[in-house]
Amino acid sequence: QKEVEQNSGPLSVPEGAIASLNCTYSDRGSQSFFWYRQYSGKSPELIMSIYSNGDKEDGRFTAQLNKASQYVSLLIRDSQPSDSATYLCAPGGYNNNDMRFGAGTRLTVKP
Amino acid sequence: DVKVTQSSRYLVKRTGEKVFLECVQDMDHENMFWYRQDPGLGLRLIYFSYDVKMKEKGDIPEGYSVSREKKERFSLILESASTNQTSMYLCASSLGGQDSALYGYTFGSGTRLTVV
Numbered sequence: 334q335k336e337v338e339q340n341s342g343p344l345s346v347p348e349g350a351i352a353s354l355n356c357t358y359s360d361r362g363s364q365s366f367f368w369y370r371q372y373s374g375k376s377p378e379l380i381m382s383i384y385s386n387g388d389k390e391d392g393r394f395t396a397q398l399n400k401a402s403q404y405v406s407l408l409i410r411d412s413q414p415s416d417s418a419t420y421l422c423a424p425g426g427y428n429n430n431d432m433r434f435g436a437g438t439r440l441t442v443k444p
Numbered sequence: 445d446v447k448v449t450q451s452s453r454y455l456v457k458r459t460g461e462k463v464f465l466e467c468v469q470d471m472d473h474e475n476m477f478w479y480r481q482d483p484g485l486g487l488r489l490i491y492f493s494y495d496v497k498m499k500e501k502g503d504i505p506e507g508y509s510v511s512r513e514k515k516e517r518f519s520l521i522l523e524s525a526s527t528n529q530t531s532m533y534l535c536a537s538s539l540g541g542q543d544s545a546l547y548g549y550t551f552g553s554g555t556r557l558t559v560v
Contacts, residue, residue, distance in 0.1 A: 367548040376534055376551040377487075384546065421487070425548070432538075432549060433503075434479075436486035 336360075339422050339435035347443050352409040354438050356422030359403070363424035366398055366405045371419045371437065381407060412442040447471070448552035450535050456558045463522040465555050467535030474540030476518035477549065478502075478510065480531040487534065493518055494540055525559045532556050 336359040346352045354368075365384045369377035383389045383396040383405065395408040405424070409416055419437040451466035469476065477492040479502075489502030491510040499510050507529060511519045518537075522529055533556075536549040 365546060369548070376554045378551070379548040382546070382548055423548070431489075431492070432477075433489065434487040436484070 337422055337424060337433050337435040339420075339438050341436060341438060343439040343441055345441045345443060346412050348412060348414060350412050350442075352412045352416065352440055352442070354407040354409075354420050354422075354440065356405045356407075356435055357403055358405070358422075358424040360424060361400075361403065365425035366396070367423045367425060367432075368394075368396060368407045369421040369423060369434075371421060373418070377421055377434075409440075412440075414442050414444050417441050448535055448537050448550050450533075450552035450555050452555050453553065454556050454558075456560060457522075457525050459526060459559055461522075461525050461559075463525050463557070463559075465520040465522075465533055465535075465557070467518045467520070467537075467552055468516050469518075469537040469550070470516065471537070471550075472515065473537040473550075474515075475538045476512065477536040477538075478508075478518070478520045479534045479536065480504070481534055481554075482531050490520065525557075527559050530557060530559045 338357045368381040370380045371377040381396045383398045389396045393410045397406045419439045421437045422435040423432050425432050448469045457463050478490040479487045481487050488504050490508050493499045493512040509521045532554050534554045535552040538549045
């Protein structure tokens with residue numbers, strides 16, 4: 334079974350700080366990697382995707398991928414209270430039909 | 445935007461009842477999925493379908509079945525509901541095929557099922 338491990342948290346950071354979320358995965362065949370944000374009582378929403386080794390930036394979010402280490406991370410700069418949510422890591426498969434999700438890291442940004 | 449609609453937001457059923465959870469997507473996606481989400485266990489894949497009338501078991505298919513008679517609709521069936529099936533059920537859809545790995549999933553708003 335494909336394993337996805339995330340630091341479960343909870344992770345608490347002050348407003349304006351950088352939040353760092355980490356994820357490791359077991360399936361070396363994973364080609365794409367996704368980060369989802371899930372607010373309490375809501376469904377997951379896709380916020381970042383990354384396919385190549387290195388960094389990908391989108392506004393305050395930066396995804397980092399290291400396929401050799403089977404490691405993907407999400408950095409949130411200038412964290413805001415509205416970023417408080419659970420963040421799910423999901424490595425994607427070849428045909429996009431067997432995605433497994435990590436258990437998620439709960440982030441709290443304190444004003 | 446892709447829209448994935450789940451028919452019920454909250455549902456309460458009795459033990460032993462047959463339960464149908466419906467999911468409809470409007471963007472012609474090939475793949476559709478049913479997950480359940482429980483505290484501490486994350487999202488677990490129950491079943492998925494990559495085409496009409498096709499289905500594949502996920503990690504926890506026991507006690508569930510699915511039906512996909514039309515491309516846009518994917519139903520989850522609890523043949524005889526039990527209390528350990530009380531959970532949040534999430535439907536998702538995605539593109540299929542080789543290039544689909546570049547895209548993620550779109551989720552419905554979820555159905556919180558309570559079996560009493």
